[in-house]
Amino acid sequence: MLAKLMSFFLxxxxxxxxxxxxxxxxxxxxxxxxxxxxxxQSHADLVMIWAALPLELRSITRPIAAKDYWxxxxxxxxxxxxxxxxxxxxxxxxxxxxxxxxxxEALEHGDSIIIFPEGTxxxxxxxxxxxxxxxxxxxxxxxxxxxxAWIDNIQRVxxxxxxxxxxxxxxxxxxxxxxxxxxxxRRAFLDRARQAVVALRDV
Amino acid sequence: xxxxxxxxxxxxxxxxxxxxxxxxxxxxxxxAFLLTFRKNADSHDEAWHEELKHFRQMLGISWFMVVVFWIxxxxxxxAATVLFALIAFFALxxxxxxSPTRRxxxxxxxxxxxxxxPVQFWLVGTEHFDLFTVFIPVYVFLAxxxxxxxAGDTQRFLERNAKLQWGIMVCIYGMSHVPALLLLDFKNYxxxxxxxxxxxxxxxxxxxxxxxxxTRKLKRPPSAPEVSRSFNWYSWALGMLGGSFVGAVxxxxxxxxxxxxxxxxxxxxxxxxxxxxxxxxxKRDRGVTRWGKRDMSVTGANGLLDRVxxxxxxxxxxxxxxxxxxxx
Numbered sequence: 001m002l003a004k005l006m007s008f009f010l011x012x013x014x015x016x017x018x019x020x021x022x023x024x025x026x027x028x029x030x031x032x033x034x035x036x037x038x039x040x041q042s043h044a045d046l047v048m049i050w051a052a053l054p055l056e057l058r059s060i061t062r063p064i065a066a067k068d069y070w071x072x073x074x075x076x077x078x079x080x081x082x083x084x085x086x087x088x089x090x091x092x093x094x095x096x097x098x099x100x101x102x103x104x105e106a107l108e109h110g111d112s113i114i115i116f117p118e119g120t121x122x123x124x125x126x127x128x129x130x131x132x133x134x135x136x137x138x139x140x141x142x143x144x145x146x147x148x149a150w151i152d153n154i155q156r157v158x159x160x161x162x163x164x165x166x167x168x169x170x171x172x173x174x175x176x177x178x179x180x181x182x183x184x185x186r187r188a189f190l191d192r193a194r195q196a197v198v199a200l201r202d203v
Numbered sequence: 204x205x206x207x208x209x210x211x212x213x214x215x216x217x218x219x220x221x222x223x224x225x226x227x228x229x230x231x232x233x234x235a236f237l238l239t240f241r242k243n244a245d246s247h248d249e250a251w252h253e254e255l256k257h258f259r260q261m262l263g264i265s266w267f268m269v270v271v272f273w274i275x276x277x278x279x280x281x282a283a284t285v286l287f288a289l290i291a292f293f294a295l296x297x298x299x300x301x302s303p304t305r306r307x308x309x310x311x312x313x314x315x316x317x318x319x320x321p322v323q324f325w326l327v328g329t330e331h332f333d334l335f336t337v338f339i340p341v342y343v344f345l346a347x348x349x350x351x352x353x354a355g356d357t358q359r360f361l362e363r364n365a366k367l368q369w370g371i372m373v374c375i376y377g378m379s380h381v382p383a384l385l386l387l388d389f390k391n392y393x394x395x396x397x398x399x400x401x402x403x404x405x406x407x408x409x410x411x412x413x414x415x416x417x418t419r420k421l422k423r424p425p426s427a428p429e430v431s432r433s434f435n436w437y438s439w440a441l442g443m444l445g446g447s448f449v450g451a452v453x454x455x456x457x458x459x460x461x462x463x464x465x466x467x468x469x470x471x472x473x474x475x476x477x478x479x480x481x482x483x484x485x486k487r488d489r490g491v492t493r494w495g496k497r498d499m500s501v502t503g504a505n506g507l508l509d510r511v512x513x514x515x516x517x518x519x520x521x522x523x524x525x526x527x528x529x530x531x
Contacts, residue, residue, distance in 0.1 A: 019296075153300065156304060159306050159309055162309050164313045164317070166299075166309065166312040166313055166316055167292065167295075167296040167299075167316055168296065168299055168300050169296060169297065169300040
């Protein structure tokens with residue numbers, strides 16, 4: 001109940017502040033199993049892409065949240081689990097554990113996921129090189145559709161280190177799905193995926 | 204007819220005005236809807252249907268505006284002020300979206316949106332007339348560069364601040380003078396502030412519309428081709444004439460005599476149309492043809508600024524002329 005209210009509040013807030021526009025270019029919003037991957041510039045990215053998805057997809061799509069940051073306080077933990085139904089990922093890599101484990105579990109379960117393959121928030125215009133997680137997931141789940149997304153303007157809403165967001169119109173542009181070609185190299189694939197995200201900036 | 208209208212109370216008169224306006228809108232909308240069934244045979248018809256689609260979109264905006272005004276009037280002055288504050292908020296959001304800001308502008312933006320805007324509209328709502336006319340041009344224009352300077356980013360400092368101050372001036376200051384009209388206090392004119400708002404909006408819209416139609420019919424060379432491909436002094440003059448004339452005709456809903464209404468309407472039309480031109484120059488500078496997000500699907504209030512920019516410029520000048528000359 002409280003989580004429901006909170007999600008309505010957040011949706012309202014995001015819409016007032018950013019308009020939360022979704023622009024579906026390369027594919028329609030569809031209830032198939034997908035991995036959305038996007039550029040990452042702000043904490044609000046997660047909320048933004050979550051708010052841009054239609055209600056029906058929001059319930060079956062789980063965003064990824066960094067465990068160290070989003071479990072720091074009980075409130076952050078509550079919001080990521082109860083409202084966003086997020087999957088926690090360890091950024092500090094330990095030798096005996098695969099950091100992708102929770103993602104694989106969610107995908108096996110049939111959920112769609114939202115990931116930010118840069119790993120961390122960038123400050124530059126262009127996204128940083130993608131980390132290899134996307135490649136491993138694409139290899140492991142060839143039937144899951146890979147949808148690139150570009151989140152525009154959100155870094156102006158809440159730059160790193162600021163707490164009060166300002167109202168600026170933002171949009172999420174979803175592009176045409178990409179596929180892992182047979183025998184494609186890890187680096188080549190990741191660069192291609194990154195290009196697919198960057199290309200959406202200008203459509 | 205006029206006799207029976209005069210015997211109504213102020214609020215009944217305003218209600219009658221809304222009944223008339225809604226009536227006209229219903230007739231026009233139904234006609235436009237029925238016209239969509241016309242056959243679509245050749246390319247000429249296609250262009251015609253495209254035009255109709257455009258017209259129906261404009262009609263939708265008119266509906267929106269009238270409903271907003273109606274709600275504002277029905278729920279009282281305070282709610283009206285809040286409503287116009289929201290419009291100012293969305294207009295400023297659009298303005299800022301297309302004016303690149305830097306990291307160092309963040310605190311100034313927070314100030315503009317969450318302090319200046321509410322305070323300005325609060326000053327209007329509580330009728331602090333002397334303060335609200337100087338609050339932004341005097342106090343805020345000093346405060347914004349201070350906050351920016353404290354952020355420590357000197358790159359294009361003057362330019363960035365000018366941009367923000369200009370946005371505040373147009374979207375907040377200009378828009379806040381519309382609800383201020385509701386509160387003007389003329390002799391024997393209590394409770395009819397809504398008529399003043401209607402007068403201003405209607406006169407300015409008429410002048411813009413006349414200008415638009417004349418420009419389309421008579422293809423005159425543009426007077427400022429760098430800014431606008433359509434603006435020329437000839438159709439501008441006709442627009443002024445049309446707006447002023449309508450103002451004189453509408454004088455019975457204002458506290459002005461017909462010749463005074465004519466002059467007030469003229470002032471509003473000049474300010475509105477020139478302001479519209481200024482905003483066009485700003486848009487050209489930003490490389491966009493209209494405000495809002497790259498002609499994408501409209502959600503929320505995109506493209507709002509295009510509709511209200513003339514009003515934003517006309518309202519303060521109209522307000523101050525009325526106050527200065529009539530001592531209201």
